[in-house]
Amino acid sequence: MTAADSMRERASGISRRLLTGDRLFRTGALGITALVLFIFVAFPIAAILREGLVLADGTWGLGNFIDYFRDPRFLTITGRSLLIAVSATVITVVLAYGFAYALVRTQIPLKNLWRFTALLPVFAPSLVQALGVQFLLGRNGLVSNLLGIRLDIYGFWGILISDIVYAFPHAVLIMVTALSVTDGRLYEAGRMLGASEFRLFRTITLPASRYGVMSAAFVVFTIVITDFGNAMVIGGDYSVLATEIYNQVSGQANFRLGAVIGIILLIPAALAMFVERLVARRNTALVNERSSPLVLRKSVPRDICALVYAVLVCALILLIVGIVVLASFVKLWPYDVSLTLKHYVTDVQNGYAPLWTSLWMSLIAAVLGTALVVLNAYMIEKISNPFTRVLYFLSVLPAAVPGMVLGLGYIMAFNDPANPIYWLYGTVWFLALNTIFHYHAQAFLIATTNIKQISSTFDEASAMLGATFLRTMARIALPLLLPSLLTIGLFLFMRAMVTLSAVIFLVSPRNTVAAVSVLLLDDSGKASQAAAFSVVIMAVVLAASAGFNLLLGIPLARRHAGASP
Amino acid sequence: MDISLRAVTKTFGQVVAVDSVELDVPASTLICFLGPSGCGKTTLLRLIAGLETADSGSLLFRGKSLAGVPERERNFGMVFQSYSLFPNLTVEENVAYGPRCRRWPAADIDARVRELLAMVDVENQRSKYPHMLSGGQQQRVALARALAPKPHVLLLDEPLSALDAKVRRTLRSEIRRLQQSLGITSIMVTHDQEEALTMADQIVVMNEGRIVQEGPPAEIYSRPATPFVAGFVGSMNFLDVAIIGENRFNFVGHELTIDRSGIRTPLRGKAVIAIRPEAVEIARPAEKDRRRKSGNVLDAQVDWIEFLGGKCLLTLAPLSCPSQKISAEVPARTVHDLKLSVGSRISLILPPDAFNVYPA
Numbered sequence: 024m025t026a027a028d029s030m031r032e033r034a035s036g037i038s039r040r041l042l043t044g045d046r047l048f049r050t051g052a053l054g055i056t057a058l059v060l061f062i063f064v065a066f067p068i069a070a071i072l073r074e075g076l077v078l079a080d081g082t083w084g085l086g087n088f089i090d091y092f093r094d095p096r097f098l099t100i101t102g103r104s105l106l107i108a109v110s111a112t113v114i115t116v117v118l119a120y121g122f123a124y125a126l127v128r129t130q131i132p133l134k135n136l137w138r139f140t141a142l143l144p145v146f147a148p149s150l151v152q153a154l155g156v157q158f159l160l161g162r163n164g165l166v167s168n169l170l171g172i173r174l175d176i177y178g179f180w181g182i183l184i185s186d187i188v189y190a191f192p193h194a195v196l197i198m199v200t201a202l203s204v205t206d207g208r209l210y211e212a213g214r215m216l217g218a219s220e221f222r223l224f225r226t227i228t229l230p231a232s233r234y235g236v237m238s239a240a241f242v243v244f245t246i247v248i249t250d251f252g253n254a255m256v257i258g259g260d261y262s263v264l265a266t267e268i269y270n271q272v273s274g275q276a277n278f279r280l281g282a283v284i285g286i287i288l289l290i291p292a293a294l295a296m297f298v299e300r301l302v303a304r305r306n307t308a309l310v311n312e313r314s315s316p317l318v319l320r321k322s323v324p325r326d327i328c329a330l331v332y333a334v335l336v337c338a339l340i341l342l343i344v345g346i347v348v349l350a351s352f353v354k355l356w357p358y359d360v361s362l363t364l365k366h367y368v369t370d371v372q373n374g375y376a377p378l379w380t381s382l383w384m385s386l387i388a389a390v391l392g393t394a395l396v397v398l399n400a401y402m403i404e405k406i407s408n409p410f411t412r413v414l415y416f417l418s419v420l421p422a423a424v425p426g427m428v429l430g431l432g433y434i435m436a437f438n439d440p441a442n443p444i445y446w447l448y449g450t451v452w453f454l455a456l457n458t459i460f461h462y463h464a465q466a467f468l469i470a471t472t473n474i475k476q477i478s479s480t481f482d483e484a485s486a487m488l489g490a491t492f493l494r495t496m497a498r499i500a501l502p503l504l505l506p507s508l509l510t511i512g513l514f515l516f517m518r519a520m521v522t523l524s525a526v527i528f529l530v531s532p533r534n535t536v537a538a539v540s541v542l543l544l545d546d547s548g549k550a551s552q553a554a555a556f557s558v559v560i561m562a563v564v565l566a567a568s569a570g571f572n573l574l575l576g577i578p579l580a581r582r583h584a585g586a587s588p
Numbered sequence: 589m590d591i592s593l594r595a596v597t598k599t600f601g602q603v604v605a606v607d608s609v610e611l612d613v614p615a616s617t618l619i620c621f622l623g624p625s626g627c628g629k630t631t632l633l634r635l636i637a638g639l640e641t642a643d644s645g646s647l648l649f650r651g652k653s654l655a656g657v658p659e660r661e662r663n664f665g666m667v668f669q670s671y672s673l674f675p676n677l678t679v680e681e682n683v684a685y686g687p688r689c690r691r692w693p694a695a696d697i698d699a700r701v702r703e704l705l706a707m708v709d710v711e712n713q714r715s716k717y718p719h720m721l722s723g724g725q726q727q728r729v730a731l732a733r734a735l736a737p738k739p740h741v742l743l744l745d746e747p748l749s750a751l752d753a754k755v756r757r758t759l760r761s762e763i764r765r766l767q768q769s770l771g772i773t774s775i776m777v778t779h780d781q782e783e784a785l786t787m788a789d790q791i792v793v794m795n796e797g798r799i800v801q802e803g804p805p806a807e808i809y810s811r812p813a814t815p816f817v818a819g820f821v822g823s824m825n826f827l828d829v830a831i832i833g834e835n836r837f838n839f840v841g842h843e844l845t846i847d848r849s850g851i852r853t854p855l856r857g858k859a860v861i862a863i864r865p866e867a868v869e870i871a872r873p874a875e876k877d878r879r880r881k882s883g884n885v886l887d888a889q890v891d892w893i894e895f896l897g898g899k900c901l902l903t904l905a906p907l908s909c910p911s912q913k914i915s916a917e918v919p920a921r922t923v924h925d926l927k928l929s930v931g932s933r934i935s936l937i938l939p940p941d942a943f944n945v946y947p948a
Contacts, residue, residue: 208672216686230676
């Protein structure tokens with residue numbers, strides 16, 4: 024029994040029946056949280072671990088891994104993945120640092136435009152970047168055609184460029200946060216002591232943002248090493264770990280090898296998550312309630328440099344995303360550029376049906392996912408005991424599990440007629456559930472952060488006045504959480520619309536999703552149709568988030584301002 | 589004059605933070621800007637520091653204009669309200685920061701850091717990081733850091749307000765002693781009148797962006813120029829009176845004479861007279877009648893007694909007008925000897941030379 028519990032019991036004038044009902048509700052809600060986390064997180068991951076660690080003769084051991092690393096082909100593939108991930112990480116972090124600096128620490132005009140452009144790749148499935156690079160630099164690309172030279176982009180360079188574009192927005196978001204968290208007084212102190220702008224950057228800005236840099240580096244590394252779509256589109260014969268899993272499982276039904284590669288991919292991702300959480304804890308210590316905001320000074324040379332840089336970066340991103348849009352509207356890229364809509368008449372199996380499946384699946388993920396995530400966050404935050412700490416671990420664990428690995432785990436766990444929820448397998452609901460738990464950690468952390476902000480004051484006041492757990496949740500917590508509920512819903516919707524890596528293993532001919540259609544179209548050589556399909560997906564995602572902001576932005580902003588302490 | 593301000597004005601949007609301020613700061617003195625929050629004292633300090641730019645007026649350092657001289661070239665040291673030590677640098681590196689910006693030779697920097705750390709008595713903390721130090725130690729390091737590059741002027745922005753009372757009192761005298769031994773011209777901002785009274789050579793009282801009064805601490809305390817200064821520095825009884833003659837007033841039916849040279853009031857109308865609680869005396873029974881002849885004696889009832897340790901603060905209600913309360917600060921001894929308690933009747937004496945007179 025928790026302290027709040029006994030406090031509630033001692034409160035006078037509250038009927039026993041109400042208290043019993045409240046206890047039942049709490050137990051029931053916690054039961055749901057535990058059940059979904061064990062079924063949809065713990066079970067699939069256990070399944071993949073078992074598959075990788077059980078040897079051919081039924082005993083447990085590392086034999087499968089030893090065999091894997093004895094094979095020179097797999098060693099090469101692992102080396103390639105590492106090389107691409109490290110190169111992309113270094114380049115992306117440096118580029119994103121400069122971009123975030125321009126957004127946060129300079130007075131360039133049109134900041135919202137630059138920020139929006141930089142975030143564009145997030146609205147697209149992780150293969151649109153590769154499509155763009157292909158249309159630009161590929162065999163039949165714009166550059167080859169204009170200059171009459173043959174670039175060989177398929178392989179290392181293609182994957183590298185596409186993944187940089189793909190990971191760039193994620194790094195920018197982290198760096199913007201890192202550079203925004205600062206203490207203006209330090210800059211004043213430095214200036215009073217006679218420091219030059221460069222010295223201020225070296226002794227204050229850089230040290231204060233180093234955790235952000237580390238965090239961004241790990242996130243980018245994880246995104247790149249686990250990215251499947253871009254490597255599939257532009258990798259050619261240059262196989263990397265993520266595509267190798269797919270080929271082993273889908274092509275040769277070699278589940279054991281798939282599991283082994285999956286477990287290898289778990290290592291960097293788990294490490295990244297661990298370091299990121301460590302970093303997040305250290306970062307908050309840099310500012311306290313006495314910190315003052317940084318007041319930017321006028322500096323024309325600085326702003327000109329920043330503006331030129333921001334425009335250049337945005338131009339490159341627009342070029343790569345824009346060329347996909349352009350190519351989808353012309354007859355034969357890049358030879359016959361007369362406009363046409365014929366690529367929008369798609370001749371992939373099922374036509375546009377996968378798009379509707381995706382939309383339906385994304386709506387389920389948004390609504391059901393928000394409810395589940397907030398319930399989980401609320402129960403785990405409010406009830407603290409060793410059991411809920413296990414549930415907390417399961418809630419954030421998906422951040423360390425690449426989509427491919429989770430998808431593979433779902434096959435191994437649920438594709439079995441003996442499984443009690445086998446009837447769900449292959450349905451839209453199953454895809455939605457997979458997506459919800461693929462992105463559970465990020466959504467869960469948004470919810471937890473918000474619950475933490477309101478918990479200490481209003482919650483205790485409500486409990487002291489004799490309110491039950493259910494009443495506190497319904498009357499106090501949920502209304503205050505409304506803005507973050509909507510944020511979580513939109514986040515899950517957008518991710519579900521563009522997700523590829525986890526669901527690629529789970530789609531059936533009957534229920535396939537939009538991003539998979541793009542991959543199939545590109546795979547069958549219909550790049551322009553793939554582009555057209557991507558454009559439709561991007562349009563839906565952009566429209567959804569624009570509609571969200573338009574419909575709810577204004578009342579939300581007002582509500583949010585009222586709710587914050 | 590080390591620093592001179594001529595008609596300096598600074599506005600933030602509609603708010604006039606500093607309103608045509610004129611001020612001269614003599615060399616080697618410590619000047620205190622004192623005032624309630626929002627009175628413009630911090631803005632004025634930041635203007636002198638160069639962290640803000642004045643809208644109009646001029647700022648001179650030893651006769652030369654500071655217009656267009658950025659803060660990093662002024663060579664003014666500054667101590668911030670909450671230390672603002674660089675969290676990623678050690679104590680030593682923090683103190684060496686200024687000299688390094690000036691590219692001093694390494695040996696000189698080393699000697700200077702050693703000297704200052706000894707001066708502020710934190711030598712044994714030299715390789716620690718700021719978060720490992722107490723608030724008082726951090727503020728000592730901040731002081732050392734500000735002084736390290738041998739600044740022309742030391743600016744202190746509420747340097748003690750983040751510290752607890754005991755540390756504050758020690759650091760107060762240490763800063764003052766250090767300032768006097770170095771002979772460095774210093775300007776300190778504070779909202780704490782006790783700090784200003786104990787540390788400053790000159791106090792500049794500010795309100796609503798303007799200087800209300802400037803002068804040495806004793807003068808500010810005993811001769812506040814306006815009711816605002818009187819109420820802000822120390823506590824004060826304000827009595828509404830009618831003028832009945834030269835230096836003669838009617839206060840709730842009693843005639844009060846005041847005896848202060850240099851005060852001129854019109855011969856009729858209303859005025860406000862002010863007297864500090866510690867100047868109000870309680871008449872002992874033996875002297876009551878003798879004092880009554882000299883006037884300024886009121887009969888009152890004890891309304892409330894607040895025990896302050898060595899002293900007691902009495903709230904007294906004159907019998908002729910119980911709503912016009914008068915505070916008196918008397919030795920705890922007196923309260924004990926006279927067996928005063930709530931409800932006791934006493935006679936209070938308002939010494940004629942303890943008053944200040946202001947227009948109503």
